[in-house]
Amino acid sequence: MVQSVVTMLDERENVSPHDELEELTGMRTGSASPPENSVLGRLLPDFHRADAEGVEEKSDEMAGLNSALRSLNEPQIIEAKRGVASVLLETLPPEGGKVSLSPEQADAWVTAVNDARLALGTMLEISDETPEEIDPNDPRAPQLGVYHWLTWMQDSLVTAVMGD
Template sequence: MTARFLSGWKRRGSGDSAVYLAHCSAHESDLLRSIVESMCELLTERAESAPSDELTAITGIRSGHSSAPQDATLGRLLPDFHRPDQDEEIGCDAVNGDLNGALRSINEPVIIDEKLAAAHCLLDTVPVGGGEIALTRAQADQWLTAINDVRLSLGAMLGITEDAPDELDPDHPYAAHLHVYRWLTEQQWILVEELME
């Protein structure tokens, strides 16, 4: 998957009226839709499995899970707010699990909403079967969020680190996933460059 994504992003216009244009093939459309829909399913299942809370019923303020996801992919998308390895860096002795749990319970529903909104923006603007894509600046920003979240998901599954190989043996079960990860990384960078022009 070495071809440049779509037909290459091109900006038309400037300022608030700028539009970001590209053309995607049927294969690219199917791939994007499939991986983004899979991520949406994970996030939606997480949101819907949150325990019910009496305070939510009284105040209308939603609460989410207080514990981190056990799934590595969701854990990468919804990390803890504080990790023990940050204690020295931020100058505190320790932050116990109760604080992380409270922060997660309050903020996770909003974070999931924002991730799903970005994902749905991408799904709404990728033409089924391929075709022309035209994004406003706000939609392009949502695309970047969705692409980054999918990359995080794949990276967690692949165990991506700085030392990860550029290629895997073609017979490796995750070889195709690594190609998709690299492809998305390139697409993210191309769109960022166009937005920064």
């Protein structure tokens, strides 16, 4: 799952438009448009969302602001997500077993597990209304168990990092 997230992020980065200004300034830029893929949209959300009332005249201004912020920040966000995923994959024992992490590695695991959980939750269309268990014949049933395990893992990591 973590490697799948990295692959999606790599693909997003690879389709970003080439920016000649980047060559002159050294300042990396990414795509100004939000991802069309719902999983990537969850991993790389807009920086500002319209409020519940959704003032119409501000929507163009908000879209422009989101585009500018996305273009300037998305490469670093992708790099950071790729970095924490790399830490998780490098510290995961190939044959399973006990895992011992430094505080920095544990922080990376929290973030990487969160990204995997968000990705899977989006694919499964998890919402507040999703029951803990679903019909075993539902095609999402096997993956829902993985989602719950990732939730437990994330909670356990956060508890360990916080020292409780």
